[in-house]
Amino acid sequence: MNRRRKRPNWFRIILLSLLVAGGLYFNSFVLPNQAPLGMPTPTATRAVESYISEAEELFKQGKLTSAIDVYKQAVISQPDNSQIRIALARVQVFAGQYNDAVTSAGDAILLDPSNSMAYAVLAWAYDFQEDYLKAESNIKRALEIDDRNGLAHAYYVEILVDSYTGGVGSFADVEKAIEESKLAMALAPGTLETYRARGYILEATQNYEEAIREYQSAVAINPNIADLHLALGRNYRALQIYDKAVEEFTLAITLNPGDPTPFLMISRTYATVGEYAKAMQYAETAVTNNPMDANLRGNLGIMYYRNALWPDAVKQLSLVVNGGFSDDGKQINAIQLIPDARIIEYYYTYGFVLAYLNRCGEALPIAQTIQARVPADEIAVANAIEINNLCQKNLNATSAPLQTPTETGAASETPVPTP
Numbered sequence: 371m372n373r374r375r376k377r378p379n380w381f382r383i384i385l386l387s388l389l390v391a392g393g394l395y396f397n398s399f400v401l402p403n404q405a406p407l408g409m410p411t412p413t414a415t416r417a418v419e420s421y422i423s424e425a426e427e428l429f430k431q432g433k434l435t436s437a438i439d440v441y442k443q444a445v446i447s448q449p450d451n452s453q454i455r456i457a458l459a460r461v462q463v464f465a466g467q468y469n470d471a472v473t474s475a476g477d478a479i480l481l482d483p484s485n486s487m488a489y490a491v492l493a494w495a496y497d498f499q500e501d502y503l504k505a506e507s508n509i510k511r512a513l514e515i516d517d518r519n520g521l522a523h524a525y526y527v528e529i530l531v532d533s534y535t536g537g538v539g540s541f542a543d544v545e546k547a548i549e550e551s552k553l554a555m556a557l558a559p560g561t562l563e564t565y566r567a568r569g570y571i572l573e574a575t576q577n578y579e580e581a582i583r584e585y586q587s588a589v590a591i592n593p594n595i596a597d598l599h600l601a602l603g604r605n606y607r608a609l610q611i612y613d614k615a616v617e618e619f620t621l622a623i624t625l626n627p628g629d630p631t632p633f634l635m636i637s638r639t640y641a642t643v644g645e646y647a648k649a650m651q652y653a654e655t656a657v658t659n660n661p662m663d664a665n666l667r668g669n670l671g672i673m674y675y676r677n678a679l680w681p682d683a684v685k686q687l688s689l690v691v692n693g694g695f696s697d698d699g700k701q702i703n704a705i706q707l708i709p710d711a712r713i714i715e716y717y718y719t720y721g722f723v724l725a726y727l728n729r730c731g732e733a734l735p736i737a738q739t740i741q742a743r744v745p746a747d748e749i750a751v752a753n754a755i756e757i758n759n760l761c762q763k764n765l766n767a768t769s770a771p772l773q774t775p776t777e778t779g780a781a782s783e784t785p786v787p788t789p
Contacts, residue, residue, distance in 0.1 A: 418447045422454065432594025432625050434465035452481040452488060459491045463498060464595060466629065471495035486516035494525040502533040520558020524567035527551045531574045547571045562591045569601060578605045596626035600635065607639055615639050630659035630666055637669060646676040661698070664690050664705050668716035675723050684727065687720035691736070707743045714744055718753035722760070730761035
């Protein structure tokens with residue numbers, strides 16, 4: 371009863387109170403916001419705008435494949451954004467990925483069926499696939515939605531020109547293309563596609579100097595698009611400014627080395643000025659880049675012929691005329707003879723080289739095919755007659771050596787205008 375009571379330890383009491391309060395706070399506010407054990411820690415997501423900015427910069431630099439990859443990441447980031455898919459499709463067209471562009475633009479339409487640009491880019495992609503009916507249908511739909519869409523008018527120019535040159539449209543399409551190019555210039559001045567479209571119709575109507583100025587304006591906006599340098603090269607070549615043509619084609623190769631087209635164009639340019647050895651080298655590279663393209667093999671066959679490599683010429687031109695398989699087993703589809711100067715040249719060159727090799731059993735049917743299928747083409751018919759004459763000379767000769775172009779006068783063949 372007389373024991374003295376101990377004084378309370380206020381320091382310990384305060385400390386315990388703080389620990390209890392801290393525990394309650396952690397349990398109520400901190401713990402519920404923690405990820406369960408074993409779950410990955412969330413990372414910050416990249417803003418879609420940064421993807422778009424990066425892709426646009428890559429496009430300006432001419433790095434089309436990289437731009438496409440970044441746009442695809444933006445699509446993953448915002449899969450319901452139709453504008454990103456349209457931008458992706460546009461770059462895919464410039465990169466020559468036409469099937470992918472059709473898919474991207476089609477997906478944009480599914481997301482937004484009232485988007486004029488989605489239909490316009492889809493039409494543009496179909497045009498490059500030479501599906502002119504689908505191209506025209508979609509470009510008209512784009513203009514129904516928005517008749518002030520300047521880029522749609524620009525794409526329409528190319529569709530109209532290509533329809534005419536592809537044998538689908540009429541000359542009235544060329545006249546309409548002229549008007550469409552003026553509309554595009556008024557509605558979307560200073561844009562790459564507008565300058566390109568205006569240059570395209572000027573080129574189609576053989577106003578090459580004016581076309582060059584328009585294409586140069588497009589290049590000033592973006593100097594790293596291979597297709598624009600190809601266009602400049604074509605027009606310089608048409609004006610017989612061959613050094614500038616080769617320079618532009620070479621720039622196109624630098625920007626897109628996997629495309630066989632500039633190699634083909636350089637090959638034809640060198641052949642035009644009689645430098646057949648150089649022409650053959652570029653023709654071989656073009657085939658290497660796309661070994662299944664019969665047109666490239668036809669050009670290579672002509673260059674072998676011009677270099678007097680008869681067996682090699684026969685091998686390549688036979689694939690063009692008859693179809694078959696390349697050395698590495700790739701199937702080559704024959705090109706049917708139609709009223710096209712380049713295709714006709716493949717056929718009569720094949721006939722000539724067979725005749726020079728005294729294989730007239732194969733050469734004469736080629737000459738007959740030319741006369742039957744393109745009787746209105748004077749150059750083709752004249753060459754078919756000459757093939758017959760060569761074979762007749764071979765038949766009359768008893769022990770004459772194999773004839774060559776110099777001996778037979780084959781150099782008198784009428785030259786075919788090159789595109």
